[in-house]
Amino acid sequence: MSEVGGSQGRRREAAGPASGVPSEQLDTVSGANESGTVSDGGAGAALLRISHLRKAYGSNVVLRDLSLDVPDHQCVALIGASGSGKSTLLRCINLLEVVEDGQVFLQGKDITDPRVDGDTVRTTVGIVFQSFNLFPHMTVLDNITLAPRRVHRVGRRAAEADGMAMLERVGLADKASAKPDELSGGQQQRVAIARALVGKPLLMLFDEVTSALDPELVGEVLDLLAELREDGMTMLVATHEMSFARQVADRVVFLADGEVAEEGSPQQIFDGPTDPRTQRFLRRILDGGRL
Numbered sequence: 001m002s003e004v005g006g007s008q009g010r011r012r013e014a015a016g017p018a019s020g021v022p023s024e025q026l027d028t029v030s031g032a033n034e035s036g037t038v039s040d041g042g043a044g045a046a047l048l049r050i051s052h053l054r055k056a057y058g059s060n061v062v063l064r065d066l067s068l069d070v071p072d073h074q075c076v077a078l079i080g081a082s083g084s085g086k087s088t089l090l091r092c093i094n095l096l097e098v099v100e101d102g103q104v105f106l107q108g109k110d111i112t113d114p115r116v117d118g119d120t121v122r123t124t125v126g127i128v129f130q131s132f133n134l135f136p137h138m139t140v141l142d143n144i145t146l147a148p149r150r151v152h153r154v155g156r157r158a159a160e161a162d163g164m165a166m167l168e169r170v171g172l173a174d175k176a177s178a179k180p181d182e183l184s185g186g187q188q189q190r191v192a193i194a195r196a197l198v199g200k201p202l203l204m205l206f207d208e209v210t211s212a213l214d215p216e217l218v219g220e221v222l223d224l225l226a227e228l229r230e231d232g233m234t235m236l237v238a239t240h241e242m243s244f245a246r247q248v249a250d251r252v253v254f255l256a257d258g259e260v261a262e263e264g265s266p267q268q269i270f271d272g273p274t275d276p277r278t279q280r281f282l283r284r285i286l287d288g289g290r291l
């Protein structure tokens with residue numbers, strides 16, 4: 001795979017889809033107690049704070065006492081073997097899975113409080129999966145504007161204007177009237193990303209978004225993620241693409257056995273891992289020629 005992204009210079013401040021979103025947008029997300037105050041995780045500079053998270057399916061413990069911070073305007077890459085808990089973690093953050101223990105704080109607000117509405121959280125936390133999940137009978141533009149029009153009651157003209165702007169952003173404005181099966185896999189995945197971004201989320205989650213793509217199409221999607229990172233979007237990216245994690249991410253987190261085995265800068269993780277599990281994983285990656 002070719003090198004991911006272009007300039008690695010300083011990101012533009014207050015740029016990108018995450019900028020300009022008022023903190024009041026999360027007021028309905030916070031879990032308030034009887035006195036009207038909200039539970040605060042003391043997140044500080046972290047947009048997302050995960051504290052002692054646990055998730056199990058029967059006797060199979062997938063996440064165990066997992067804690068992790070994602071600073072605002074940073075890209076954090078999740079790496080690890082299949083079954084290490086990466087996808088489950090993202091689904092818990094997006095409240096697609098019920099958290100059994102621990103808490104998830106977004107801008108200091110506990111979004112795992114049972115009183116919090118999951119649909120409201122998902123308006124501020126976007127997620128893109130490895131499968132595109134586009135409606136085949138609808139045009140690209142209709143796929144992107146469906147949620148704003150049906151869920152958020154945005155007028156068609158305004159929704160389509162926002163949708164076209166986002167398609168322009170991902171380089172697919174000329175495909176607005178096409179159907180998904182007229183696009184390549186990489187183009188479909190970029191449409192899926194545009195659909196998640198059109199609501200201006202605070203945080204984007206990406207779950208192995210290149211694993212369903214042919215190798216020659218991977219680069220165009222990873223280049224888009226690199227551009228989002230340069231624009232200041234806060235991202236948590238589960239990926240098997242080690243070159244992306246090394247070249248683009250601000251921090252790399254290695255998951256093993258449902259916990260954070262090691263985390264640090266890309267240089268720390270790839271050049272000097274200290275946990276034996278990280279060392280074994282990266283040795284296999286190197287032996288397979290994937291790094």
